[in-house]
Amino acid sequence: MSDPLRVSGSLRNRLALILIGGAAILALFLVLLVRSYAAQIAQQGQDQVLGASVTSILDTAIIQDGQVEVDFPYSALSMLSTPSDDRVFHAIYQDDTLLSGYASLTRDATRAPALPAYATAEIMGTAVRRASASRTLIGADQRTTITVIVAQTQDALSGTLNRISRTVAGFGIGFFLLATALALWASSSTIGQLQRLTQSVTKRGPQDLRPFDKPVPTEMVPLVSSLNTLMGRLDQSLNRSEDFIAEAAHRVRTPLATVRSHAEAMLQRVGREENRATVRSMMRAIDESSRAAGQLLDHAMITFRADHLERDTFDLVELVQDLVVRLTPVAELKDVTVRLDGPEPVVISGDAILVQNAVRNILDNALKYAPGDSLVLVRVTNTPTPQVVVVDEGQGFPHAQIDTLADRFTRGDNAAGTIGSGLGLTIAQDVAEAHGGILDLSNRPEGGACVTLSF
C-alpha cells in the first residue's frame, strides 16, 4: 500500500558516534598531555641530580702550587646510581684542555655557564643527558676556567616514562570506556523519546486521529505539533465527508418518501395492468433507493461513532430481547418465529446504539433471506466470548461469495429478488471491529446461515 521509506543513516548511531569520537579524541589528548608533562617532570628530576653532581665536582676544584686539582667526592658519581644501572660519563676541562674523564664529552667553547646547563647529546653511540657548568679559578698569577661535564644514559628515565605511559594509557582507556558507555546511554535515552512517540502512534487504532497530548521534549514539539495538525486536518476531512454522506442520504430519503406515497396513490388510480406494472417497478426502485439512503445514513453514523467510541456497560441479552420484540410484527408477516436463547445476562462494555444497529441488520437479513414458516434462533452467550449467534433455516450464504459479503455494497446472488443495498453486514462488521470483536459468517451443515457477532 505504502512504499517502504528510504533510510538514510541512524540518528542514534550518529549521535553515539559523535559522542564516542569526541571521547576518543579527548582521551587521546589527555594521555598525550599527561605523558608529556610526566616526561618533563622526570627529565627535571634527572637534570637536578646531574646538576648536583656537576656542582659537587666543580666545588672541589682548587689551584694548588700553581696546578689545578679536582679532588671530587665519591658521592659526585654515586648520586647518579639508578635502578637501571645507567652509564655515567664525566669530563673535567681546564680552559680547553681535558684534565680527566671522557674526551668524547666535548666542551661547548662558546658558553661557560656558572649554573649547570642541560642538553641531550650522544656519546659513544648512546643518547645521554648532559649537564655542564664552569667556574673561574684565580691563582697567584693565573686565571683559569674549569668546566665540568657529567652525562648519563636515560634507561631509568625511559623505564619510568614507560611505566607512567602505561598507567596513563590505562586511565585513558578507562575514561574512554566510561565515556562510551555514557554516550551509548545518552543516545539511546534521547532516541527513547522518539521511540516512545513511535510506539504511541503505532498502538493507536486505525480510526484514532486524536492529537498527542503526552508531554514531549522541546526538540520534538515541532514534529509532534505538525503531526497533530496533520491528523486534525485528516480527521476533519473524514468527518466532513461522513457528514456529507449522512446529509446527502437524509436529503434524498425525504423526497423519496413523498414520491413513494404519490406512487402508491397513483397505483390505486391506475387501471391498466401495464401501467400498474410500471408504477410497481417505480415503487420498487424508490424502495431500493430509500433503503440505500437509510443504510448509508446508518453506515455514516456508525463510522462516526466508531471513531469516538463511547463505552457503557449494558446487558446484551436485554438489548437483543428488545430488538426481537420490535421485529416481531415483520416476522409474523412472514410467519417466521424468532426465538431468543439467552438464559443469563451477558454484560459487555461498548456503544449500545452501535451494537443494536449491528444485531438489527443481522436479524433483518435472517428475516429477509429465510423462507416463510421457519424458525430463526438467536442465542446470546458469554462463552467463550460475549457473542450473539443468529441461525436461520434458509438457503444459507452463497458458498463462493461468503468471504466478500461483508464488503461494502456487496450482495449475494441469492439476493436478486429482495430489496437491499449490500451494507447490512458491512455495518455489523464495522461495529464488531470497533469493539475489538469479529463478525463470522458460516453455513450450518443442515442448511441455513449462521452469523456470529462476538466481542
Place this chain on the structure above:
Amino acid sequence: MRYIIVLIVWAVGFAAQAQDWEDQQRFGPQTDQPPLRVLSSTDTDLFAPVVDSFLAASPGVSIEYLVTSTASLDRIFRAAPDQYDVVISSAMDLQLKLANDGFARRLDGLDHPDWAEWRNSLFAFTQEPAAIVVNRAAFEGAAIPQTRQDLIETLRADPDRFRGRLGTYDVRQSGLGYLFATQDARASETYWRLMEVMGGLQTRLYCCSGDMIDDLADGSIAVAYNVLGSYAVARDDISDRIHVILPSDFPTTMMRTALVSGSTTQPDLAEAFVAHLISTQSQGGENTPLPPLKSGEENAGKAIITLEPALMTYLDAQKRRVFLREWENAMIQSP
C-alpha cells in the same frame, strides 16, 4: 688486498700470542673449533675446577685461560676486545669502567641478584674480604691485632721489630691494591694513619698477592696489609705459619666480576660460561676453591664494595694523581 688482510690477521694473532702472560692454559679437547678465550686475573689453579665442570657439561668445547694482572688485563682487553670472549677480574672499578665504556655485552637472559650485577653486563661471582695476614712466629708471645687501630698500636709499640718487615700492595702497580686502598681511605681516616706508620717502617711494596704471601710464609715479612684472604687460605702448605685477620673495624670486601666481551665471536658460549660460573658460585661454590657469593641476607651489615658508577671516581686522572701523591707522601719516607 687479501694478502694485506691475511697479514694483519696474522700480525694481530701473533701480537696476542706474543703477549707475556703470567699463565696460559688450554682446557678441553684439541679441536678445530676456536677455544673460548677467557682473560682473567685469577690464578689458574683457583679457577680450574669451574672450567672443568663447565667443559664436562659441554663436550667439544675448549677454553683458553689467560692470566695477567688486573691493570695489564684492562690495558690488553681495551686494545683488542674482539680477541677475548670473557673477562674476569678482581678490580671491580676497572671492570665497571669497561662495562660503562660499552665493552661488555648485555646478558639479559641471566638471573642474578641486583646488588651482584651491573647493567646486566657485569656479574659478581665471589666475595672476598681484604685481610691483614701475619706470620705466626713474628707474633710469638704477643697479642695478634684485630683491627687497624690495634695494628697501629702494635707497630708503634715496637717499631724496631717490624722495621722493613711489613708488606702491602704497591697501589701504583696493582689494580686490586688501588681499589682496596681507595675504599679504605673512603671508609676511615685510620687508613692514612696506618699508612703513615707503615711508611715510617720502610714497608715493602708488592705487585701481587702471591709474592707477598711467599715472603710472609718464609718470615721475610711479619705483616701483610690488604692481602686477599682467599689467596692466603688457599695455600694449604703454609697455613700453619700464617694467620689471617679480617679487621673487625671495617672489613673491605671485594667481589670478583665477569663480563662477556661486547665484540665476542662466540656470544652464546660465552654467556653459557658466565651463567655456569655465577650459578656454581651462587650455590655455594662447592668443589671450587673460589670463595662463594653469599646471599643478600648473609651480607647484611657487611661493607661490600658496591657495583656502581662511583667506582670510577678514583680512576679519574685527577683523583688518581691526588690519591697517589698522598699515598706516596705517607708510604715512601726516607729512613
